[in-house]
Amino acid sequence: MGASTLLIDGDGAAHGPGELLLHADLHNHTALSDGDGAAEDAFASMRAAGLDVAALTDHAYGPVEPAKTIDEDGWRRLGELADGADEPGAFVAVRGFEWSSTSLGHMNVWGGARWVEPLPQQGLPAVLALHDWLAAGDELAGFNHPGRERGRFGAFRYDARLAGRMVALELFNRDEDYLFEGDVSPLVECLDAGWRVGVVGVTDEHRTGWGFHTGLGRTGLWAPERSRAGVRAAMLGRRMFATRERGLSVDATMDGAAMGGTVRYHGGIATIVVDFAAPPEWAGHTLRLQALQSGRPMPAVVAERDFRVGAPVALRTPLAEGDWVVLRISDPAEPADPRAEALEGFRSAGRSVAYLSPFFISRTG
Numbered sequence: 553m554g555a556s557t558l559l560i561d562g563d564g565a566a567h568g569p570g571e572l573l574l575h576a577d578l579h580n581h582t583a584l585s586d587g588d589g590a591a592e593d594a595f596a597s598m599r600a601a602g603l604d605v606a607a608l609t610d611h612a613y614g615p616v617e618p619a620k621t622i623d624e625d626g627w628r629r630l631g632e633l634a635d636g637a638d639e640p641g642a643f644v645a646v647r648g649f650e651w652s653s654t655s656l657g658h659m660n661v662w663g664g665a666r667w668v669e670p671l672p673q674q675g676l677p678a679v680l681a682l683h684d685w686l687a688a689g690d691e692l693a694g695f696n697h698p699g700r701e702r703g704r705f706g707a708f709r710y711d712a713r714l715a716g717r718m719v720a721l722e723l724f725n726r727d728e729d730y731l732f733e734g735d736v737s738p739l740v741e742c743l744d745a746g747w748r749v750g751v752v753g754v755t756d757e758h759r760t761g762w763g764f765h766t767g768l769g770r771t772g773l774w775a776p777e778r779s780r781a782g783v784r785a786a787m788l789g790r791r792m793f794a795t796r797e798r799g800l801s802v803d804a805t806m807d808g809a810a811m812g813g814t815v816r817y818h819g820g821i822a823t824i825v826v827d828f829a830a831p832p833e834w835a836g837h838t839l840r841l842q843a844l845q846s847g848r849p850m851p852a853v854v855a856e857r858d859f860r861v862g863a864p865v866a867l868r869t870p871l872a873e874g875d876w877v878v879l880r881i882s883d884p885a886e887p888a889d890p891r892a893e894a895l896e897g898f899r900s901a902g903r904s905v906a907y908l909s910p911f912f913i914s915r916t917g
Contacts, residue, residue, distance in 0.1 A: 601763025614669030694720025724769030
């Protein structure tokens with residue numbers, strides 16, 4: 553591949569003029585399942601902590617973990633609390649649940665009128681049955697802490713019926729960086745299976761003090777409005793980024809296409825323009841921008857350059873084979889994840905700061 557170059561000539565305007573940046577936490581628990589705190593306190597806590605969007609996603613374990621699961625009354629109560637806390641234009645409260653299999657993985661389901669317990673089947677039949685259930689509704693769904701459970705959703709079994717509404721992959725969960733989880737990176741396995749997911753960061757909070765604990769995952773959503781409809785539109789468009797830092801604003805385009813969208817790539821040089829803004833204490837700090845594509849066991853770093861916070865950045869690079877590109881921003885001054893120590897391209901890049909939702913590549917002539 554040819555060399556990449558770093559440009560400082562972008563205008564930094566990656567997001568659309570009508571989009572708002574909403575700070576979100578889409579994965580939280582209460583005493584309605586296995587959390588510590590009263591569900592009645594959770595939305596107010598997250599709003600007081602400065603979040604624009606909050607979701608309660610209590611576990612649905614079913615009979616496998618009867619003490620840790622919601623029931624029909626709990627599901628109804630979550631809906632009442634979300635409706636009571638939701639204030640369009642000011643704060644978005646979302647009801648969801650976490651489908652929870654101890655062997656196959658956990659999956660968040662947001663914004664629907666239904667919930668479902670894990671089915672009695674094991675292995676792939678259970679995944680297929682869940683897909684059937686999801687296909688019959690209009691909920692949005694996402695893969696949680698991918699790889700923590702060995703089944704990995706039936707190796708991220710793909711189902712075209714869910715392609716539009718399977719919207720998220722957690723890359724930050726609590727303080728963990730899931731890029732490095734397991735023998736093969738979940739990012740690679742999920743995207744290479746065909747899913748067109750965005751990336752999110754979540755607290756997966758089980759304690760009280762929802763929203764106030766620092767250093768945990770959170771999501772930035774570029775939404776047309778501060779409402780449930782606006783949040784749904786942002787998630788359907790994969791207009792989101794994952795971070796563990798507060799106060800970041802991150803967006804990007806590739807050859808004019810928005811983050812989360814499809815890029816028509818004709819070969820040659822692709823131009824990626826990044827809009828990165830941070831609180832004043834970040835000014836002048838050196839970070840690293842990496843473009844990741846498919847690889848085994850980790851994604852391949854196809855281009856990277858350091859940049860200083862405060863200057864708009866663009867990366868011009870040829871692309872390798874494959875149908876997705878994910879941008880990673882890291883801090884070389886901070887220690888890398890211990891699992892990155894033996895990984896060329898990641899050890900020297902330091903601690904992950906943010907992941908941007910993929911660009912999906914359509915190759916033409």
